[in-house]
Amino acid sequence: MKLATLLASAVALLGYAGAHGQVQQYQIAGKWYNGYHSYAPNSIQRSFTSGDPLLDMNSNTIRCNNPGHAALEQATVAAGSSVTAYWGSWPHTHGPVIVWMAKCPGRCSDYDGSGNRWFKISQGGLLGGNQKDGEWGQVRMIAQNASWTTWIPESLAAGEYLMRHELVALHDPGKPQFYPQCAQLTVTDGQGKNPPSSAYASIPGVYKTDDPSLNINIYASDGQKTTWAAPGPAPWYG
Numbered sequence: 001m002k003l004a005t006l007l008a009s010a011v012a013l014l015g016y017a018g019a020h021g022q023v024q025q026y027q028i029a030g031k032w033y034n035g036y037h038s039y040a041p042n043s044i045q046r047s048f049t050s051g052d053p054l055l056d057m058n059s060n061t062i063r064c065n066n067p068g069h070a071a072l073e074q075a076t077v078a079a080g081s082s083v084t085a086y087w088g089s090w091p092h093t094h095g096p097v098i099v100w101m102a103k104c105p106g107r108c109s110d111y112d113g114s115g116n117r118w119f120k121i122s123q124g125g126l127l128g129g130n131q132k133d134g135e136w137g138q139v140r141m142i143a144q145n146a147s148w149t150t151w152i153p154e155s156l157a158a159g160e161y162l163m164r165h166e167l168v169a170l171h172d173p174g175k176p177q178f179y180p181q182c183a184q185l186t187v188t189d190g191q192g193k194n195p196p197s198s199a200y201a202s203i204p205g206v207y208k209t210d211d212p213s214l215n216i217n218i219y220a221s222d223g224q225k226t227t228w229a230a231p232g233p234a235p236w237y238g
């Protein structure tokens, strides 16, 4: 290994210490942005203290992680552009990848993510095979260089938005793990459209502790099921 590669690996390892994972970088319309790190807080991503799972789906911390303070930077991007989130690596292979957006009522820096404002723009649930051994969104994400690409709907109204990448890990029966990460975007152009009211949800609120989809047991009969119903509204593609 070249010295530079060794150093890069050492830095990456430090970044992962004790953590399950986070969005390390975003590529937005071809431009790179760093994820949040306590040692490098200038980021378009909201702050958080650890990459560990959040277990309380009724807590405000599942909106934008804990503490989820406003990001110090914000990316400007035209509607219709691609956003790729890079986790660097990801250890879990049972659960969906979901990408949400919420229009900030004013400036995103003043918005805490409350209200019935969240809509999905991308969702990878159980994409093939069965719940135990099949291709979950996270399996596909790992195969794609631990990345997930989505497109900001071309017709979406311009404005300031939170974009929330969420991984839900379902390997521990009855104890779903939530890994949310929020970035702040200023969307330009677009065609002035907003999703229909049926596409919206509140976070927390959208997930219920007794939702069968969040309480699967892949080691028992659920493991052989070849379908999985994602909780919450269907994605809106504009």
Ligand SMILES: *[C@@H]1O[C@H](CO)[C@@H](O)[C@H](O)[C@H]1NC(C)=O
Residues within 6 Å of the ligand: 024, 025, 086, 087, 088, 145
């Ligand atoms: C794979 O992901 C890393 C970020 O984790 C990125 O720097 C690299 O460019 C990606 N490689 C490809 C081929 O996309």
Ligand SMILES: [Cu+2]
Residues within 6 Å of the ligand: 020, 021, 053, 091, 092, 169
């Ligand atoms: Cu984990």
